[in-house]
Amino acid sequence: MNAVSDWPNPPLPLAGTVIDSHTHLDVHDRNLHGSAVPDPRDLLNRARSVGVDRVVQVGCDIESSEWAIDAAHRYPEVIATVALHPNEAPRRAAAGDLDSALVRIAELATDPAVRGIGETGLDYFRTDESGREAQHRSFRWHIDLARNLNKTLVIHDRDSHDDVLSVLIDQGAPEKVVFHCFSGDATMARVCAANGWYMSFAGVITFKNADSLREALDQVPDQLLLVETDAPYLAPTPNRGRVNASYLMPYTVRAIAERRGVPESELCAILSDNAVNAFGNW
DSSP, X not given: OOOOTTOOOOOOOOSSOEEEEEEOTTOOOHHHHTTOOXXXXXXXXXXXXXXXXXEEEEOSSHHHHHXXXXXXXXXXXEEEEEOXXXXXXXXHHHHTOHHHHHHHHHHHTTSTTEEEEEEEEEETTTSXXXXXXXXXXXXXXXXXXXXXXXXXXXXEEESOHHHHHHHHHHHOOOSOEXXXXXXXXXXXXXXXXXXXXXXXXXXXGGSTTOHHHHHHHTTSOGGGEEEOOOTTSOOOTTSTTSOOOGGGHHHHHHHHHHHHTOOHHHHHHHHHHHHHHHHOOO
């Protein structure tokens, strides 16, 4: 990683090891990184130094999905997922090439390094009603792909909780489903738990105004709990608003351990086992 004067200092290492179940090592966001382009190897080394020993690199379009596969082949700590992000689907539809893009995702999904299909789902925050038909079509297609390939479905859900649940149930969920950066309430968490769907929590759980999310966390059974960064976004307190990376995940893990009243080492073991159960070992 290029030297960045305001890059957050690392937290104390965890009392165990955990897996970052959702990150974007390839993303360079100038609003967060400035002119420095992160180096994936350095990011992975920093993560390992605090106890984050493996990551799931998530695809959002064709380019990032190809990058994820390449990273998984280069770095033993990395596995890949591939998909068109729900905000990518309407852009592709408007350009007239949604079908060809989905064909390419299906081709990429057969690579052994690909353990999941996602992030897919619905996003009503950045896409208005004119793009929802394309989002729904893409989401259903990805659900079918995950089910047909027996791979884990990774869901992006923003301001669309009811419709995401409705589509998932109507289409028929694959065996393993992960709600990335879970943002629902306690009621939604109970629905996910009843269906055996994993819920992954990011740095948002550390924010002062996230009481409803912490109440949702209370409803998640141990065996369905995951943790993630969604880096370079959603840096946990005390670095909220700054660039995020997997090495900052101890803040999130410790906030969850405190909320659930369990020792840090015990929670690390639970989170690591759950990530392996969700995506397979690596």
